Amino acid sequence: MTLRRLRAGLIGLGAMGRNHARVLANLDGVDLVGVVDPAGDQRRAHSAPVLSTVEELIALGADYAVVACPTTLHEEISLKLADANICALIEKPLAGSVDAAKRLVDAFESRGLVAGVGHIERFNPALMSLRARLEAGELGEVYQIVTRRQGPFPNRIADVGVINDLAPHDIDLTSWLTGQEYVSVAAHTASKSGRPHEDMVVVVGQLADSTVVNHLVNWLTPFKERTMVITGQRGCFVVDTLTADLTYFANGEQDTEWEALHSFRGVTEGDIVRYSIPKREPLLVEHEMFRDAVYGKPAEIVSLAQGLRTVRVSAAVIESARYGVTVKL
Incomplete structure (x- = not known):
């Protein structure tokens, strides 16, 4: 059975975000459909359109999004994704405080959404x-x-x-x-x-x-x-x-x-x-694991609960x- 291609979004075009864009643009089974940068960076990300708001990305029908913006914005942006039933890979640390991290764990777990933390060194x-x-x-x-x-x-x-x-x-x-x-x-x-x-x-x-x-x-x-x-x-x-x-x-x-x-x-x-x-690139392995988790396949990702522990x-x-x-x- 052929699995449908997943639609992925990216929030953040900083140093790490540009690396995520590079991998997402070439990831098997995934289309990078849109990028948002909270800092207002309008550079194109591997032909994906640069959008003005997270709401525009949500409107495109993304299956999942990578949150690679500054840590202080993780909670606000990730909660919007959870409310829209969009899975999320959130860069580490999960949030800027224990309480914010708890709210993110609750938001994604209560909806049964696949969510992980980008602790890249595990890969x-x-x-x-x-x-x-x-x-x-x-x-x-x-x-x-x-x-x-x-x-x-x-x-x-x-x-x-x-x-x-x-x-x-x-x-x-x-x-x-x-x-x-x-x-x-x-x-x-x-x-x-x-x-x-x-x-x-x-x-x-x-x-x-x-x-x-x-x-x-x-x-x-x-x-x-x-x-x-x-x-x-x-x-x-x-x-x-x-x-x-x-x-x-x-x-x-x-x-x-x-x-x-x-x-x-x-x-x-x-x-x-x-x-x-x-020696495979850790970021690529991380993305492959998260893609497979969104597909419902067995995959070892860093759970939000583990991110909260850290x-x-x-x-x-x-x-x-x-x-x-x-x-x-």
């Missing part, structure tokens, strides 16, 4: 491979997760700091990879670039299974770094999401004859394995940094 091939290996028990018990997400300030950001722009990636990935919820966070921030929002945060957290977590995020480093290190019972996985490389450092199994080390009861260096992984943890990080306390979740 990074190295992280998808890592998750499968963790689920298979290749690392054994997980002890610690450390992430580093830093680089220069991106001019595209105007309305939030690193906690709401970058940290949600690592918060979402940590829960997704381990299947565990955060139970506490403690954070410190710094604002060094003269902007009203924080440009550095250090987070120490703990998951429900007692895994210890550390996130370092900033816009103050003159090079770009995206790494995740997961240490566990059998060794350590290291992921570079910029290059989609996954490396495994196994605990050593050889006995040592060196007397000075013989009494040491910790781990030793073992084999190192760098995996060969097919917004809650981000809000706890902000509260911890503001008041200098450890926040329980």
